[in-house]
Each structure stands twice: as C-alpha cells, then as structure tokens.
Amino acid sequence: MSQHLIFLPILLPMFAGVILLMSPFGKTKTNRRFTSLCLSVLTFIASLVLLFTVKADGTQIYAIGDWSAPFGIVLVADPLSTILVCLTTLLGAVCVLYASSSDDEKGSFFHPLVHFLILGVNGAFLTGDAFNLFVFFEVLLIASYSLLMHGGYKRSTRAALHYVIMNLVGSAVFLIALGILYGVLGTLNMADMAQKVSLLQGDDIYLAKIGGLLLLVVFALKGALLPLHLWLPNTYASAMPVVAALFAIMTKVGVYSMMRFYTLIFGEQAGELSHIAQNWLWWLALVTIVMGAIGVIASKDLSKLIANLVIVSVGSLVALISVQTIGSSAAAIYYLVHSTLVTAALFLIVDLVGRQRESVFDRIEAGPPVLQPKLLGLCFIVAAISVIGMPPLSGFIAKVWLLKETVNADHSIVFWSIYLVASLAVLVAVTKAGSTIFWHHLDVQIKPEKQKMVQPGQLIALIILLAGAPLMSIFAGSLSEFSLDAATKLHDFNSNIDVVLTGGLK
Numbered sequence: 001m002s003q004h005l006i007f008l009p010i011l012l013p014m015f016a017g018v019i020l021l022m023s024p025f026g027k028t029k030t031n032r033r034f035t036s037l038c039l040s041v042l043t044f045i046a047s048l049v050l051l052f053t054v055k056a057d058g059t060q061i062y063a064i065g066d067w068s069a070p071f072g073i074v075l076v077a078d079p080l081s082t083i084l085v086c087l088t089t090l091l092g093a094v095c096v097l098y099a100s101s102s103d104d105e106k107g108s109f110f111h112p113l114v115h116f117l118i119l120g121v122n123g124a125f126l127t128g129d130a131f132n133l134f135v136f137f138e139v140l141l142i143a144s145y146s147l148l149m150h151g152g153y154k155r156s157t158r159a160a161l162h163y164v165i166m167n168l169v170g171s172a173v174f175l176i177a178l179g180i181l182y183g184v185l186g187t188l189n190m191a192d193m194a195q196k197v198s199l200l201q202g203d204d205i206y207l208a209k210i211g212g213l214l215l216l217v218v219f220a221l222k223g224a225l226l227p228l229h230l231w232l233p234n235t236y237a238s239a240m241p242v243v244a245a246l247f248a249i250m251t252k253v254g255v256y257s258m259m260r261f262y263t264l265i266f267g268e269q270a271g272e273l274s275h276i277a278q279n280w281l282w283w284l285a286l287v288t289i290v291m292g293a294i295g296v297i298a299s300k301d302l303s304k305l306i307a308n309l310v311i312v313s314v315g316s317l318v319a320l321i322s323v324q325t326i327g328s329s330a331a332a333i334y335y336l337v338h339s340t341l342v343t344a345a346l347f348l349i350v351d352l353v354g355r356q357r358e359s360v361f362d363r364i365e366a367g368p369p370v371l372q373p374k375l376l377g378l379c380f381i382v383a384a385i386s387v388i389g390m391p392p393l394s395g396f397i398a399k400v401w402l403l404k405e406t407v408n409a410d411h412s413i414v415f416w417s418i419y420l421v422a423s424l425a426v427l428v429a430v431t432k433a434g435s436t437i438f439w440h441h442l443d444v445q446i447k448p449e450k451q452k453m454v455q456p457g458q459l460i461a462l463i464i465l466l467a468g469a470p471l472m473s474i475f476a477g478s479l480s481e482f483s484l485d486a487a488t489k490l491h492d493f494n495s496n497i498d499v500v501l502t503g504g505l506k
Helices: 002-017 029-057 079-099 110-126 130-148 152-184 191-197 203-223 229-239 241-247 250-265 279-298 302-323 325-356 375-390 394-405 412-439 457-464 466-475 477-492 493-502
Strands: 060-063 074-077
Touching: 002 029, 002 060, 002 074, 002 079, 002 110, 002 466, 029 060, 029 074, 029 079, 029 110, 060 229, 060 325, 074 079, 074 110, 079 110, 079 241, 079 250, 079 457, 079 477, 110 250, 110 466, 130 152, 130 241, 130 250, 152 191, 152 203, 152 229, 191 250, 191 493, 203 279, 229 241, 229 302, 241 302, 241 325, 250 279, 250 302, 250 325, 250 477, 279 302, 279 412, 279 466, 302 325, 302 412, 325 375, 325 394, 325 457, 325 477, 375 394, 375 412, 375 457, 375 466, 394 457, 394 466, 394 477, 457 466, 466 477
Parallel strands: none
Antiparallel strands: 060 074
16 A cells, blocks of 8 residues: 555646646635645645655555556655655645735636646656656646746746747757667666666667767756756746745756766666766866856846855755765755755745835845835845855755765865855855845835735745754754665665566555
C-alpha cells in the first residue's frame, strides 16, 4: 500500500486542477478558494507521509501498469525527490492561501493552473524516466505560461512572449537530446541508462556525449544558468508577486535535473563519459554568480533585485553540483530548500510593500511611507538576514556549508573570492533597498485604505515562509543528517540501479 503513496503528489494536483474547472467547486469565488486550499493542504500532507515512509522504509518504486523498468514507466521516491516534493507542495499551499485574499480575482483559472503547475513539478521530481521528465516539463511550462499572464499587464505580455519562445526552443533541443540518447542506449529509463552508458564503444560514445551536453543546454535554460539566464529577471519581475513566489521552485527543477543526470548517468561509473559536464558546470556557475551579483547591484526595482538573487542562488547550487561529492550534494540540498523559501517570502513582501506605496510600488527610491512599517519592516529584516547569510538564520548555515564543501575544489580560491564579493554585493544592495523603502519617504499623507493593509491570509502565508529560516537553523542537525542521507543515496550508484531495475509494484 505504501508504494501507492508515490502517485498521490501527482494524482491529487491533477484531480484538483480538473474539479476546479467544474461546477460547483469552481463556480463561485468562495467555493474555488476553499476547494483549492483544502486540496493543496491534502497534497502537502500526502507528500509528508511519503517523506516519512521513504525515511523509514527506503526508496519507493511505483511501476505504472505493473510493468517493471526498463520496459515500463516508473516513479522513484528517494530522500532527494521527496524533500523537493514536500517543498513544492508547501509552496503551492502557501501561494494559494496568499492569493485567496484578492490576487486570484485578477484573471481566470488561477487555482486550476496552480495545481497543474504543482503536478508538473512533482512529476519532474518523482519520475525515473527521461522522456517523462520532458513530459512533466511541458506540463509545468504550459501552466506557467498562463500564470505569467495572470493579471493581463502589458509588461507581463512582453516577458511572457520571450519566456515562451525560449522554452519552446529548449523543448525542441530536449527532444533532440533524448532521441540521440535513445538511439545509442536503447532506453530512457534513468537507471538503465546509467547501467548502459559505461558499455558504449566507438562512435556511440561521441553521440552519447553530444546528447548529454545538449541536455546540459536544456537544464541550463530551465535553471537560468548563464548565458541562458536573461529571460529570468524580466519574467519574474513582470509576473504577479504571488506567481513569482510560486516560480521560485521552477529553476530548481533544472538544477535537480543536473544533479540527477550528471551524478547518476554521467557520474563516476560512466566510463569515458564520466563527469562530462563537470568543468562546464563549474565555470558557468562562477560567471552566473558574477552576473547575478551585478544584476542585484544594478536593480532599481525590488522585484528585479530578488529575481537576480535567484540567479545568484542558481550559480551557487550548480557550483556545489559540479564538485561531485556527497558533502557538496548535501550542502546543495540544504541550500536549495533555504533559498526557495526565502526568495518566495521576499516576492510576497514586495507585493505587500508595493500595495502601500501607491504609484511608486517596489521601485528603490523615496516614495510615500509604508502604511504598516513595523510589521512589513520586521518581515523584510528576517528575510534579508536570511538571504544575506548572517547568523543565526539558515542562510548563514547554508553559506558556511557551501564554503566548506568547495574549499578543496579546483580553483577554490577563485570561487571563494567571487562568492564572498558577490555576498558583499548582496549585503549592500539589500540593505540599501530596505533603508530606502522603509526610512526614506516623501512627506505626503496617504489615507489608510482597508484593501491596502495586510490581510490575515496574506500574513499567515508570509509567516509560514519566513518561519523556514529560523526553523532550518534550530533543526539544522536533523536536516543536515537527512540531506547527507539523501546525498549518499544519490551517489550510491549500485543501490540506485538495483532498486529501480529490480523494484516495482508488489
């Protein structure tokens, strides 16, 4: 029975998205919100149950149609995939709660689209088949196209067009790469691919290398790794803040895919193709951090600043992935959870602050005073301390762990120098933005309006995200152990192969 749990984080969002399109669940505003929130929470609970099941019983395999790998399609729930599924479903529930205050009224079908996006992201994390990774990528991308247009602003239309074109090209490259790999390996099951890639000979080695590097291009685009990161700042800044907060998990799908493919399939056991992407990932990560830091300093809007913080976090994660050790992968898992929660919280703070500054919105310049400076200022301080990496919150632990795991890497002096300078740039930019918005304001009187004040649902959603920083610090020991366990299983080649190829639905 426990093996059927793997399918619930995919089945429940799909079910939610469908019934929210039908009467009576989607007929009225109240029904939509209540149904969407209940099903979001239910999906999160199912994800937590799956997480504890995996922790107690080990990796779970679900063979769809009872066809075992490599002939059938399998879902694989290991510690890494389940913790990311829990993160996704938590973020989805929080964004549904936040949007139910008013944002879901600004366009059609917000709630179904959120659940379809969660369906795609969860499927990408749980699939054990490369082609179905492509399928789930497309599901989440189609939902994200519509969510990006939610609200119907002109600037979001322009950003959405760029975003759609870039991802359509990425999808075409993804299919070409999968076709090449299937041609030489005869399978797209990830475990079976990992087993067969070391047996390639002659020209097949070069073809597989081409396919593997084409996948790097695709994952770099999905994860916003330089030079394929240019779509992200405008896309995230032009989206509604609650949508941008939900999108905080989307770049992590690309990062996760890099972790899976270049550790399991093209890792140490891949023979002549082992670590084919390691050098690429290392140097691309460095320049991504640099460009992200420059973007943070140059940002004139708080939303653009946070979008560039996402780019810095992607570069940091990819640097850890390129080190290819258990410790670096564990640090990447902890850092990934931390960065997703804090950037999502910052996007929500942008929205709440902007509502109270009228026409100035989130521009980093003197404007009307914030109507609730103590409440929003405190929230901003907590998020800022975490994203900067100052003690005692989770950002400090993540940063120290990152530096520790890269100290023995090639060219570590270059990385440390770049990363610490980038951290200083983030510190300067974030503190400048906070002081400008909350302390420097024009001498104008603003009549408090009820709709501009923070609503209870919005505050609860924001507190849930902000609570992640102190909680990840308080329970750092347990979370570190779980991250190390997830990283150990990720790097355990023989265990991965045996579990998937000999497992299945019992």
